[in-house]
Amino acid sequence: MKTDALIAQLTAEMQSAPPRRAWHRWAVVAATVLFSLWLLRTYWGMAPNLHQLTQVPAFWFKLLLLVCACVTASSVMWRLSQPGRPTKPLVWQLCMILSALVVMACSPFVFDIDTPRVDSTRWALAGVNPLHSGQGSAWRTLWWAGSGLCALAMPMLLALVWMLRDMAATRPAWAGASAGFVASALSAVLFSLHATDPSSPFATLGYLVGMALMPLIGAVLGRWLLRW
Amino acid sequence: MSAALAGEFVDARLKTLEAHLQTLWLQAIAGNGACYAQVLHELSGLLRKFVQRRLHTSSQDTEDVVQDILLAIHQKRHTYQSDYPLTAWVYAIARYKVIDHLRARQRRADTQDLSDDESAPSLWSQDTHDIEDLLAHMLSSLSDKQRLTIEHTKLAGHSIAETAQLTGQSEAAVKANVHRGLKALVKKFGMHT
Numbered sequence: 001m002k003t004d005a006l007i008a009q010l011t012a013e014m015q016s017a018p019p020r021r022a023w024h025r026w027a028v029v030a031a032t033v034l035f036s037l038w039l040l041r042t043y044w045g046m047a048p049n050l051h052q053l054t055q056v057p058a059f060w061f062k063l064l065l066l067v068c069a070c071v072t073a074s075s076v077m078w079r080l081s082q083p084g085r086p087t088k089p090l091v092w093q094l095c096m097i098l099s100a101l102v103v104m105a106c107s108p109f110v111f112d113i114d115t116p117r118v119d120s121t122r123w124a125l126a127g128v129n130p131l132h133s134g135q136g137s138a139w140r141t142l143w144w145a146g147s148g149l150c151a152l153a154m155p156m157l158l159a160l161v162w163m164l165r166d167m168a169a170t171r172p173a174w175a176g177a178s179a180g181f182v183a184s185a186l187s188a189v190l191f192s193l194h195a196t197d198p199s200s201p202f203a204t205l206g207y208l209v210g211m212a213l214m215p216l217i218g219a220v221l222g223r224w225l226l227r228w
Numbered sequence: 229m230s231a232a233l234a235g236e237f238v239d240a241r242l243k244t245l246e247a248h249l250q251t252l253w254l255q256a257i258a259g260n261g262a263c264y265a266q267v268l269h270e271l272s273g274l275l276r277k278f279v280q281r282r283l284h285t286s287s288q289d290t291e292d293v294v295q296d297i298l299l300a301i302h303q304k305r306h307t308y309q310s311d312y313p314l315t316a317w318v319y320a321i322a323r324y325k326v327i328d329h330l331r332a333r334q335r336r337a338d339t340q341d342l343s344d345d346e347s348a349p350s351l352w353s354q355d356t357h358d359i360e361d362l363l364a365h366m367l368s369s370l371s372d373k374q375r376l377t378i379e380h381t382k383l384a385g386h387s388i389a390e391t392a393q394l395t396g397q398s399e400a401a402v403k404a405n406v407h408r409g410l411k412a413l414v415k416k417f418g419m420h421t
């Protein structure tokens with residue numbers, strides 16, 4: 001076919017079709033976030049002492065960090081989904097937030113609410129009490145926390161990938177990985193409403209492992225589903 | 229000095245080109261069909277050069293890729309927002325499609341190699357009645373010197389000295405020809421060890 005004929009055809013098509021808006025895709029993503037929140041309430045349960053937690057600065061700091069991670073990751077994802085947009089500066093920002101997350105998860109922040117314990121090191125990301133962890137249950141806790149975070153993040157990842165399919169990622173695997181990171185950060189925000197006291201340092205580690213795993217899953221999905 | 233001036237000149241030209249194309253594009257997206265046709269036409273000229281530089285193939289192949297890119301631009305036109313250069317957007321799409329095309333070409337070449345192998349008679353196939361036929365076929369691909377020395381030493385069982393006498397080559401030449409011939413056979417028909 002002649003290129004000029006193709007151009008004429010495309011022009012006719014452009015004029016007959018109104019410009020597209022992708023609001024419904026955003027709506028679906030928002031709906032899956034709510035769905036995940038519902039999953040959390042039903043299967044994991046909210047923290048019973050949530051109102052007390054809100055008095056603790058560390059809780060807000062943790063939440064703020066996670067929300068920052070969410071926002072930065074979404075903006076990286078958004079840029080990756082549009083051809084020709086630079087992403088480098090934001091990736092640095094994302095790395096900084098990530099390292100802050102790791103540092104915070106590994107530092108003994110004070111997370112006491114009403115029962116000060118001398119012997120417990122408090123871990124901040126999940127809010128933790130090591131007294132609960134027996135040596136034998138450590139791996140199970142790690143596995144449980146990691147898989148829980150992934151399970152909660154999975155519907156959101158699928159919704160995000162579905163939304164990105166409408167866009168045009170020129171690096172599908174990276175776009176998928178960033179979507180995975182957005183999903184895992186959202187999931188961690190949700191989990192911070194759940195995991196407050198009765199969990200162990202291994203749960204914190206498990207959340208981190210889960211957050212590391214989701215971008216990998218996202219990259220695989222992206223390679224497969226985001227080609228166009 | 230003059231290089232810097234030329235650089236500035238090119239820079240300025242690129243900027244005006246970008247401004248021109250972006251204005252056209254935004255008008256087109258607002259619903260102006262004539263602008264859309266014009267901007268696609270101008271882009272197709274740029275893309276043709278872009279693709280030609282990267283593919284080095286026939287003009288028909290180039291045109292196919294250019295049309296592919298135009299189609300992608302059309303289908304993904306809602307992903308461009310006016311706060312960054314249109315040409316960056318267009319060339320990113322073009323690069324993606326060119327890489328896609330190169331991958332497909334590679335894949336096609338690979339499968340072609342495979343089917344070539346299948347069309348050659350196979351040692352293991354049931355319908356090869358006569359192994360001599362196969363050998364003759366394989367040896368026929370060699371030069372006469374190599375073929376003769378291999379036939380004498382490996383098939384007829386002559387020694388190097390006898391072969392040298394029979395073919396009128398020196399012993400060193402016989403050894404070299406056998407070696408080269410076998411190497412060529414392995415390269416053409418052999419399993420890679």
